[in-house]
Amino acid sequence: MCSVSRMCVTLTMLLIVLSQSCWADVKVNGGVTPEPGTVALTFDDGPSPVYTPQILDILKKNNIKATFFVMGPLARKYPNLIKRMAAEGHAVGVHAMTHPKFTRLNDAQLHYEMVGTRDVITNILKKPPICLRAPFEKKNKHVEAYAKAQGLFLVPLAFDVRDKSICSVEQLSDRTINHGHSQQVFLLHDGSGKREITVAALPKIIAGIRSKGLGFSTICRS
Numbered sequence: 001m002c003s004v005s006r007m008c009v010t011l012t013m014l015l016i017v018l019s020q021s022c023w024a025d026v027k028v029n030g031g032v033t034p035e036p037g038t039v040a041l042t043f044d045d046g047p048s049p050v051y052t053p054q055i056l057d058i059l060k061k062n063n064i065k066a067t068f069f070v071m072g073p074l075a076r077k078y079p080n081l082i083k084r085m086a087a088e089g090h091a092v093g094v095h096a097m098t099h100p101k102f103t104r105l106n107d108a109q110l111h112y113e114m115v116g117t118r119d120v121i122t123n124i125l126k127k128p129p130i131c132l133r134a135p136f137e138k139k140n141k142h143v144e145a146y147a148k149a150q151g152l153f154l155v156p157l158a159f160d161v162r163d164k165s166i167c168s169v170e171q172l173s174d175r176t177i178n179h180g181h182s183q184q185v186f187l188l189h190d191g192s193g194k195r196e197i198t199v200a201a202l203p204k205i206i207a208g209i210r211s212k213g214l215g216f217s218t219i220c221r222s
Contacts, residue, residue, distance in 0.1 A: 031220055032131060032155045038217040039184040039209055041066040042158060044095055044133060045191035047074055047081035052190045054199045056081075060088055062206050064216045069095040069133040072117035074191060079124045086125050091220045093131040094118050094152060099192075101138040110146050118152065131155050131220035137187075155219065158187040163198045172201040177208030185219060 034040040041059075046052045047070060059066055068085050070092060075082050085092050094117045096102075102110060114132060122128045132152040134143060139154055147154045159179050166172045176186060188198055209216070
């Protein structure tokens with residue numbers, strides 16, 4: 001009886017550990033997918049002292065929460081913008097320090113890009129980010145494993161609206177709205193060059209997405 005009892009206790013403890021492990025994965029993986037019936041707006045390469053405040057103003061006016069994948073040096077230079085993102089309910093994630101292709105880097109370089117940016121955000125917000133978007137969305141198994149070892153989940157590919165190359169507000173808004181569907185993640189930019197088109201198109205994008213009966217949610221909320 002004692003042997004059977006000990007076996008039952010051992011199995012119970014094992015099941016508890018496994019369930020906790022699975023739940024941790026669910027919380028992380030679930031956090032990179034928008035809620036059903038919604039899309040997620042995500043912004044890379046900021047913060048910009050010119051365009052990020054305008055984007056935040058538009059999001060606030062429309063009661064929308066987004067996700068910003070930020071550059072370490074810019075976050076360090078403009079910490080109040082990072083604080084504003086968090087204070088207004090947006091998620092803040094890691095992008096990079098210098099915007100390289102991660103698949104070409106060794107571990108020391110990956111550490112600088114990932115951990116360097118993570119630590120800048122952590123120092124500003126007093127809590128670590130949980131997600132990372134690789135520049136150019138270039139990743140492989142080694143990059144994924146290295147990110148995971150640093151406590152960062154590498155987000156899946158998003159739909160690039162091409163706001164870096166499209167020169168028309170109408171083209172950008174139409175392209176984004178036409179690809180809007182439940183649980184779509186849109187990749188836009190608030191930094192890395194002039195973003196007037198992105199800012200001007202954003203209200204049209206929001207109205208168009210809502211006209212399709214879709215809402216908005218964030219990814220990578222810690």
